[in-house]
Amino acid sequence: MLKQNLARICLMTMLLFFPTACKKQLGQDELQGAALYRTHCSACHDDAPEGLLKTPPRLEGIFRHPNLPDGVPATDEAVRSVILQGLRTMPAFDGRLQEQEVQSIIAYLHSKN
């Protein structure tokens, strides 16, 4: 019984300490996605100015929830569609972002989960 408790405590401690002890290094794809995110997404999703009719949602953990803010399932394809086609007051990035760049942004969003 004592050994089981100790094992549980060890496991929980490891889970608590390890993510904070070492910050995850981003891969090349995620790194490019981070740069693109800062250029194209951050001004609205992280630093939206006051006065917009609708404040854009923050995107940390976007894939942790079953649905995106508009209610559709939180899949890579749904996020890709929103980025390229726009949604409501969010502008479309069709033509401004290449397919591979969209995938990099999605990879980065997964890393922020």
Place this chain on the structure above:
Amino acid sequence: MKSHEKTCRAEDGFQPALIHTWRSARRLMLVLAGLLMLCTAIPCPTAAQQAATVKRYPLRGKVLSIQLGEQQVTLQHEDIPGFMPGMTMPFHVKDASALKRLAPGDQISAILLVRTTDESYEVDEIRVLHSGAVGTSGTAVQGHPLQLGDTLPDAVLTNQDSKTVHLSSYRGKLLLVTFIYTRCPMPTACPMITSHFARVHALLSADAKLAAQSHLLSITLDPTYDTPQVLRRFGLAYLHDHPEGFAHWEFLRSEPAELQKLASTFGLEYHQEDHQILHTVRTLLIDKNGRVLRTWDGSSWKPQEIVDVMASAAPGAKR
């Protein structure tokens, strides 16, 4: 003696439990100490190692604009091998004084510094290869703007329902006109202006007499992409899905070939390259006789401010 023995026996009765608890606690402390040592022993990047994770990428491109306040330069850059393909985007500049040596149109080389630890990036070591000036290519538009009191010339445009409209047909109403494009990614530009227009529309609509004497127009700077269908979808998002609002606030497009002339007339400056449009923000209020009554540059104006000006020019409206 008997009493002492009894006491000892009584202590003996719960001593094993105490010892057991103490041993458990000691083991737990040892395990936690061990885990802490393990965490610190793992080769996490030190500050020195983190500094060493700055990657350097050679960069070449053309200066489109300089934002001294934000310490940024907007570049149309070539491919950055291993990092990103060529595109037009703003970059933070490490050395602010370098911006003073730059001018729009300059061809530059620089080093892009990318930190893998906090995902930030900035340009440094900027060298001007060739000096130049935006606008000589013919795509930049320097307009001769309408002045206060000037009469708005007629123009033919198409609205969000594919209906042809003439600017002259709005005579008799106070006309509030601005320029936007639906793919504008700068929140302080088109999204902010359109948000302001949505509030102006709502405020005007709350006063029936003022609503009847006024009309709002948002004209796109990207008529190739902004088809009537795209404009309708965009407009509905700002009209809270009330299509009847289009009777008071329309979203228009000109023929692409007519846009430069139209933008010049309204005093707009814009620069289009591929899918990126860099433009100034201007809103004009046209009186019932078709003359320019007031202009607002930028997007820092308040919706109520414009509504008050319109109310003062509309007989019978609430003040």
